[in-house]
Amino acid sequence: MDFNRLLAIIKKEFIHVFRDKVSFGIIIAMPIIYSLVFGYAIKTEVDDIKLAVLDNDKSIESREYISSFETSKYFKITKYVNSLDEIEKLIDGNTVKAALVIDANYSENIQKNLKNGSLLIIDGSDPTVATTALQSGLLVSSFHNMNLNNAVDINEFGINTKVWYNPNLKSTNFILPGLLAIVMQNITILLTAFSLVREKEKGNLELLIVSPIKPIELILGKMIPYMLIGFFDLLLTLYFGLLYFNVKIAGSVFLLIGLGSIFVICSLAMGMLISTIAENQVQAMQMTILVLLPSILLSGFMFPLEAMPKFIQIIGHLVPATYLIEINRGIILKGNDISYLLKDTVILITFTIFLLGIAINKFHKTLD
Numbered sequence: 175m176d177f178n179r180l181l182a183i184i185k186k187e188f189i190h191v192f193r194d195k196v197s198f199g200i201i202i203a204m205p206i207i208y209s210l211v212f213g214y215a216i217k218t219e220v221d222d223i224k225l226a227v228l229d230n231d232k233s234i235e236s237r238e239y240i241s242s243f244e245t246s247k248y249f250k251i252t253k254y255v256n257s258l259d260e261i262e263k264l265i266d267g268n269t270v271k272a273a274l275v276i277d278a279n280y281s282e283n284i285q286k287n288l289k290n291g292s293l294l295i296i297d298g299s300d301p302t303v304a305t306t307a308l309q310s311g312l313l314v315s316s317f318h319n320m321n322l323n324n325a326v327d328i329n330e331f332g333i334n335t336k337v338w339y340n341p342n343l344k345s346t347n348f349i350l351p352g353l354l355a356i357v358m359q360n361i362t363i364l365l366t367a368f369s370l371v372r373e374k375e376k377g378n379l380e381l382l383i384v385s386p387i388k389p390i391e392l393i394l395g396k397m398i399p400y401m402l403i404g405f406f407d408l409l410l411t412l413y414f415g416l417l418y419f420n421v422k423i424a425g426s427v428f429l430l431i432g433l434g435s436i437f438v439i440c441s442l443a444m445g446m447l448i449s450t451i452a453e454n455q456v457q458a459m460q461m462t463i464l465v466l467l468p469s470i471l472l473s474g475f476m477f478p479l480e481a482m483p484k485f486i487q488i489i490g491h492l493v494p495a496t497y498l499i500e501i502n503r504g505i506i507l508k509g510n511d512i513s514y515l516l517k518d519t520v521i522l523i524t525f526t527i528f529l530l531g532i533a534i535n536k537f538h539k540t541l542d
Contacts, residue, residue, distance in 0.1 A: 220303050225252065227274045271296070277291035292334065294335045296335065301343040301344070311333060354412060361404065363462055365442075368458050412434075421506065426511070434502075443533055474496055
């Protein structure tokens with residue numbers, strides 16, 4: 175082996191990396207961004223669980239009981255309601271993750287040392303949040319009872335609990351609806367991210383430039399086959415991800431497929447945008463990884479968004495997969511109809527139009 179030739183090759187590779195501005199930028203930025211963002215995001219401890227309160231007693235004792243939840247670091251009271259129907263709507267709409275229902279005879283039961291009829295209702299669609307809410311609710315209630323002036327039996331006066339939608343807190347019921355979104359995103363972005371790049375590398379782009387084909391025709395012409403492929407993969411993933419693992423769909427299958435199809439188009443638009451920016455397949459792969467990894471960790475797929483700092487939650491809400499995961503869990507676990515999913519659906523459609531518009535505009539400038 176000739177040492178000088180080896181040094182020449184090493185020098186050549188360094189020059190190649192430094193001249194490729196996209197690759198060099200990713201080399202510097204990726205470890206910094208990932209270390210900071212994921213260091214905050216990868217967290218399973220959940221604080222400030224959003225709590226609704228239904229106080230049927232409205233006494234000094236019940237207000238003190240509510241205050242024990244409010245002053246704890248575990249819960250954050252966001253709504254006071256007047257009925258169980260309101261609680262159901264808030265939990266179905268993902269506005270709160272738990273609800274405290276205080277019995278009408280709460281203060282009287284304290285005086286008479288009778289069993290507490292109060293109830294802590296927990297949204298079980300996210301087992302991590304639900305487990306924390308369950309354990310924290312029992313702990314807060316227990317400490318409050320110990321501090322009561324009356325000598326009550328703590329075991330008898332403990333709070334009742336009820337978990338909705340996923341009573342056994344099975345992680346499969348939580349993971350698989352999110353997995354449906356992540357798998358679809360990965361497949362569709364990877365399919366389209368290399369589409370135009372291949373044309374550039376093979377020299378076919380010059381032929382397209384001199385042809386009468388318009389940018390929107392080329393973009394849509396390349397996307398439609400992948401839309402059909404993506405739709406087929408959606409049905410395939412739905413079968414193997416949910417039906418095969420016996421996760422029952424509480425809501426409408428047609429609504430699930432319809433909203434999933436919107437996300438397929440959104441992911442294809444992301445892939446097409448990457449393909450218009452990247453100069454070669456290496457850059458396309460680097461950009462794809464840069465997009466996919468945050469989508470897995472910041473979308474609520476693995477770690478609850480509630481556990482993340484506020485600025486990380488903002489980044490997570492810029493990831494389209496976040497909204498499909500919420501939609502999937504709402505339909506599959508809660509049986510939500512479109513009225514509860516309208517906000518997430520509108521945001522998802524907006525992302526799709528925005529990304530598709532940028533991709534078409536970017537490619538138009540490339541042709542010009």
